[in-house]
Amino acid sequence: MASRRRMLLKVIILGDSGVGKTSLMNQYVNRKFSNQYKATIGADFLTKEVQFEDRLFTLQIWDTAGQERFQSLGVAFYRGADCCVLVHDVNVMKSFDSLNNWREEFLIQASPADPENFPFVVLGNKVDVDGGNSRVVSEKKAKAWCASKGNIPYFETSAKEGLNVEAAFECIARNALKNEPEEEIYLPDTIDVANARQQKSSGCEC
Amino acid sequence: MHETDIHDLSDDADYAAASSKYCWTMWSLFVKLLRLDVLRLGPNPAGLLGSSSMTRNDSSKRSSSSDPEDAEVVYLKDNVTIHPTQYASERVSGRLRLIKQGSSLFMTWIPYKGQGSNARLSERDKNLYTIKAVPFSEIQSICRHSPTIGWQYVIVVLSSGLAFPSLYFYSGGVREFLATVKQHVHIVRSSENANVFLVNNFEDPLQRTLSSLELPRSLANGTPSSSFRGSSSDGNQETQEDSVSSVQRNNRQRQKSHDPARDLSIQVLEKFSLVTRFARETTSQLFRESLVDGHGPTEKRKNNWASKENQHQEAALNDVETVPDLVPVAPDPLEFDKLTLVWGQPRQHPLGPEEWSTFLDSEGRVVDPNALKKRIFYGGVEHNLRKEVWPFLLGYYAYESTYAERQYAVSVKKLEYKTIKNQWQSISPEQGKRFTKFRERKGLIEKDVVRTDRSLSFYEGDDNPNVRLMHDILLTYSFYNFDLGYCQGMSDLLSPLLFILRDESEAFWCFVSLMERLGPNFNRDQNGMHAQLFALSKLVELLDSPLHNYFKQNDCLNYFFCFRWILIQFKRQKRSENLLREFEYDKTLRLWEVLWTHYPSEHLHLYVCIAILKRHRVKIMGEQMDFDTLLKFINELSGQIDLDPVLRDAEALCVCAGENGAASIPRGLHLRCPSRMAPCTNSKTTRCCEK
Numbered sequence: 001m002a003s004r005r006r007m008l009l010k011v012i013i014l015g016d017s018g019v020g021k022t023s024l025m026n027q028y029v030n031r032k033f034s035n036q037y038k039a040t041i042g043a044d045f046l047t048k049e050v051q052f053e054d055r056l057f058t059l060q061i062w063d064t065a066g067q068e069r070f071q072s073l074g075v076a077f078y079r080g081a082d083c084c085v086l087v088h089d090v091n092v093m094k095s096f097d098s099l100n101n102w103r104e105e106f107l108i109q110a111s112p113a114d115p116e117n118f119p120f121v122v123l124g125n126k127v128d129v130d131g132g133n134s135r136v137v138s139e140k141k142a143k144a145w146c147a148s149k150g151n152i153p154y155f156e157t158s159a160k161e162g163l164n165v166e167a168a169f170e171c172i173a174r175n176a177l178k179n180e181p182e183e184e185i186y187l188p189d190t191i192d193v194a195n196a197r198q199q200k201s202s203g204c205e206c
Numbered sequence: 207m208h209e210t211d212i213h214d215l216s217d218d219a220d221y222a223a224a225s226s227k228y229c230w231t232m233w234s235l236f237v238k239l240l241r242l243d244v245l246r247l248g249p250n251p252a253g254l255l256g257s258s259s260m261t262r263n264d265s266s267k268r269s270s271s272s273d274p275e276d277a278e279v280v281y282l283k284d285n286v287t288i289h290p291t292q293y294a295s296e297r298v299s300g301r302l303r304l305i306k307q308g309s310s311l312f313m314t315w316i317p318y319k320g321q322g323s324n325a326r327l328s329e330r331d332k333n334l335y336t337i338k339a340v341p342f343s344e345i346q347s348i349c350r351h352s353p354t355i356g357w358q359y360v361i362v363v364l365s366s367g368l369a370f371p372s373l374y375f376y377s378g379g380v381r382e383f384l385a386t387v388k389q390h391v392h393i394v395r396s397s398e399n400a401n402v403f404l405v406n407n408f409e410d411p412l413q414r415t416l417s418s419l420e421l422p423r424s425l426a427n428g429t430p431s432s433s434f435r436g437s438s439s440d441g442n443q444e445t446q447e448d449s450v451s452s453v454q455r456n457n458r459q460r461q462k463s464h465d466p467a468r469d470l471s472i473q474v475l476e477k478f479s480l481v482t483r484f485a486r487e488t489t490s491q492l493f494r495e496s497l498v499d500g501h502g503p504t505e506k507r508k509n510n511w512a513s514k515e516n517q518h519q520e521a522a523l524n525d526v527e528t529v530p531d532l533v534p535v536a537p538d539p540l541e542f543d544k545l546t547l548v549w550g551q552p553r554q555h556p557l558g559p560e561e562w563s564t565f566l567d568s569e570g571r572v573v574d575p576n577a578l579k580k581r582i583f584y585g586g587v588e589h590n591l592r593k594e595v596w597p598f599l600l601g602y603y604a605y606e607s608t609y610a611e612r613q614y615a616v617s618v619k620k621l622e623y624k625t626i627k628n629q630w631q632s633i634s635p636e637q638g639k640r641f642t643k644f645r646e647r648k649g650l651i652e653k654d655v656v657r658t659d660r661s662l663s664f665y666e667g668d669d670n671p672n673v674r675l676m677h678d679i680l681l682t683y684s685f686y687n688f689d690l691g692y693c694q695g696m697s698d699l700l701s702p703l704l705f706i707l708r709d710e711s712e713a714f715w716c717f718v719s720l721m722e723r724l725g726p727n728f729n730r731d732q733n734g735m736h737a738q739l740f741a742l743s744k745l746v747e748l749l750d751s752p753l754h755n756y757f758k759q760n761d762c763l764n765y766f767f768c769f770r771w772i773l774i775q776f777k778r779q780k781r782s783e784n785l786l787r788e789f790e791y792d793k794t795l796r797l798w799e800v801l802w803t804h805y806p807s808e809h810l811h812l813y814v815c816i817a818i819l820k821r822h823r824v825k826i827m828g829e830q831m832d833f834d835t836l837l838k839f840i841n842e843l844s845g846q847i848d849l850d851p852v853l854r855d856a857e858a859l860c861v862c863a864g865e866n867g868a869a870s871i872p873r874g875l876h877l878r879c880p881s882r883m884a885p886c887t888n889s890k891t892t893r894c895c896e897k
Contacts, residue, residue, distance in 0.1 A: 036661065041769070042773065043769075043837070045834065067650065067694045070694070073766065077766075
């Protein structure tokens with residue numbers, strides 16, 4: 001039994017329908033890819049244990065419905081988020097154009113304490129498609145947008161091939177961690193009541 | 207004016223903007239506030255009502271005076287009407303007033319009493335909508351709508367995130383209304399939308415949201431009394447004055463720390479408590495009466511005997527729930543297992559072709575639709591017969607139609623389908639370039655159909671023609687109902703219909719019928735789902751108050767963890783690695799056909815939710831599940847539902863809730879089974895079942 005409290009880091013993945021949110025999450029957590037995910041209805045999450053500098057964290061990754069119509073549900077799922085991942089499909093311009101809307105909607109609904117400095121990470125997914133020939137959102141364009149929003153870290157990923165997914169989520173976890181520095185509370189073995197609840201959510205990984 | 211009947215807010219961009227940005231941001235806060243208030247007061251909200259009842263005494267003294275503390279009506283408009291449903295007969299007209307008292311402005315809307323056209327609504331229903339003196343300090347924005355056809359209306363959004371029903375100004379006066387408001391309170395036009403007027407918008411929305419969380423810790427614990435509740439059902443002028451003064455009194459009490467959300471939560475709590483109180487009283491009464499009326503002494507004995515016999519079975523079913531080191535859990539107030547045995551009747555084998563023929567006369571009419579629905583409710587339909595029976599259940603075939611009439615109607619409908627389908631098929635690529643909405647819809651549908659039930663042999667494989675059909679039907683539907691369009695989840699509802707009916711036009715029209723019932727759940731502003739979840743929370747409060755309190759304490763009162771259940775009707779959302787077994791699919795089909803009977807209630811799906819929650823209540827509360835864990839747990843349960851016992855439980859719960867259950871469900875959720883083909887008496891028969 002670890003003698004320190006395991007921290008829960010909550011990450012929300014947002015982006016238009018079909019950009020690969022569920023796939024990215026599954027690739028990262030289960031190292032699996034499938035062509036047959038279902039459209040996500042409502043929301044769901046997966047958890048993964050991560051270790052940084054000798055400390056263990058539980059990364060709770062929330063996958064949400066991508067249709068605009070469901071944005072209003074966000075409020076129930078966004079609260080307490082430590083990092084928000086904005087995903088677009090580099091082959092679909094509209095999914096990139098929507099990033100701004102997703103970001104603003106998130107800030108309104110999650111109401112983070114410090115919206116100016118809330119950590120976002122942007123992922124340009126599906127770079128594998130058609131050998132890059134059908135690509136419409138250039139890296140330069142995506143990076144320029146990220147820079148204009150307070151230097152959001154940007155990654156080009158392929159959930160299908162597992163390209164850059166690990167690196168992206170490591171960055172996501174680090175940024176999430178930065179968001180709550182005060183929570184580094186060390187607890188002795190004996191008082192582990194608070195811990196029990198957090199570990200439980202890590203237990204239902206599937 | 208017919209247009210306004212079907213005018214729905216779902217496609218109203220400015221409403222959607224206003225509601226999604228503000229209402230929903232605030233909704234969870236509202237739930238939080240509600241919870242905080244309850245915590246402060248303890249489990250019995252009577253304390254809250256106490257202060258109101260004291261003011262009632264005050265006001266009754268004052269009511270003789272012509273000038274109650276300088277209250278002045280600064281605006282009055284008659285024939286301001288709400289449309290709780292899309293049916294003209296259910297509109298409620300009333301009088302809208304702005305009342306100035308001291309430096310505060312209040313808004314009231316009181317429905318007229320005994321109005322002819324309101325015959326369908328009971329007085330109690332009407333009073334649900336009464337707006338009792340809302341101070342403008344609690345109003346966040348007013349959205350004005352001027353549809354090209356129909357009446358101007360406004361939507362008043364509270365800072366808690368709730369919105370009152372749209373107020374239609376039948377006799378004009380929206381401009382005057384806004385002008386009067388402007389004279390007395392600070393309003394500004396939203397920079398994003400000229401039809402949205404922000405009230406009290408001093409800070410930016412983020413700050414406001416945060417500050418509204420910091421609630422003052424002051425609340426009077428008055429003497430418990432229920433007299434205020436009695437008066438509120440009068441729904442006349444006296445009520446309105448009552449509440450003005452009660453609000454005002456609260457204002458006085460809290461002048462130091464202004465708390466705009468509290469009064470609202472008082473009102474809501476009042477409604478909650480109203481439901482619970484008479485639920486408790488009448489449920490127990492109902493229980494006694496039903497035993498006496500419905501079952502003779504012998505039957506009672508039989509049931510007792512049956513209960514013993516079935517206890518083992520029940521215990522076995524509950525095995526899932528026996529988890530070590532659980533926190534002690536409050537017992538189920540309904541002694542649920544016993545109730546199930548009293549009311550939940552044994553399930554039967556599915557309806558087969560031979561028995562089906564006994565329901566039809568020589569020309570193919572269903573002689574007794576209620577008997578048929580009841581039969582299907584208790585047993586479902588054999589797989590091969592579904593193709594024939596489902597169109598009746600969905601309201602696509604009229605029960606009283608003959609074979610010949612149906613055959614004719616089907617061919618007519620086929621042509622009609624082709625016509626609608628041609629609307630999008632004839633869009634040229636050039637035209638498509640200039641038709642963003644069409645391209646977006648098509649894109650969304652294309653993305654979804656290729657990930658709907660593909661592990662089922664009917665839909666599997668590349669270039670599967672049935673996937674193509676699903677695409678065509680959904681796109682055609684999005685033209686048939688352009689306002690609603692396409693929404694994720696629809697493909698999940700269509701897939702079983704096409705699988706059973708194996709005909710494009712039939713599947714389309716049955717889907718149309720299904721969406722007549724479930725369409726509001728897909729509304730752009732999500733108000734339909736909001737109403738469903740709200741009704742669910744009220745029903746749980748009615749039927750399992752310890753569980754309700756648990757959800758309340760754990761900030762789960764929004765019931766979003768049941769969102770998926772309700773939206774896609776308990777269909778399992780599988781990850782690809784688990785292949786969808788035909789067996790599991792069949793279970794969904796069985797559940798759906800049972801739900802479609804609307805026997806014993808059109809809201810049976812809500813009772814099914816509760817039945818499942820109750821089966822796991824010990825685990826949920828014992829393991830102290832928080833919102834996240836609960837959501838995960840419930841998402842995983844879809845498709846693993848032990849159907850027959852759950853349906854028995856749901857039936858028992860529905861009977862047990864009785865009228866109080868029905869009263870817990872917002873009026874707008876009441877559905878009709880429309881008949882697409884011919885005039886039919888479905889709506890009547892559905893109502894008859896709802897006893």
